[in-house]
Amino acid sequence: MLGLCLGLAGTIWAQVPAEKMTLSWTHTIEKIRWAEDYRLQPDGFILEQARVKGSGAGMEIPLDAVLNNGSWHYTPHLPILPMLKLGRTPEAGDYQLCVSSAQREQQCHPMSFWVGEPTVEQPLIELWGCDIG
Template sequence: TLWEEVWRAGPDGVTLVEARIQGSGAGMEAPPEARLVDGFWRWRPQLPAQREIAMRRSGATADWQICIAGRCRPMGDYLPPEADPVILSACP
């Protein structure tokens, strides 16, 4: 089941703009305010800007996809497989 998130960097940190999921699974249920659009349940989580985001890479699941300006590539194209955790933050 695909779970996608859109994050934007800004002066206050990194803000979660939208979350979307194709279906439900253990711990992956869309909240009541989610709306089904183009096959994804979409919603805007109410989360303040974060100074940094920690992304774990266990190897037990597919690697993260990082999309920049509409081009998506696996995190392994940027970092070696043993890079864990990966910390994302806005550039000063």
């Protein structure tokens, strides 16, 4: 079964059954909420849709975005991403990670639910698709 691995440099800290996931966070400077919906494939992540509440420095809303329920929705046009590398520090707050699969309804938790609180000593995390036996 395909799942989501969380860790660093190939070391797995947690495995979560997932076929889809939503990663969301609040921008540290602009304090604007972002969310990205991914579909997991054996060779990586497909970013299917993104949402943002507003624009700011380095956060331009794409021209094809549509305003819906207070957020700008758009479809990024990216190749398959083999891995996601995320900065994660106590000052920035934590990501929220929602996962779902055919066998499991969507679950949403702070990333710390699976891998502990962000620390200064470990300022990043990697996410990749993996086989969960």
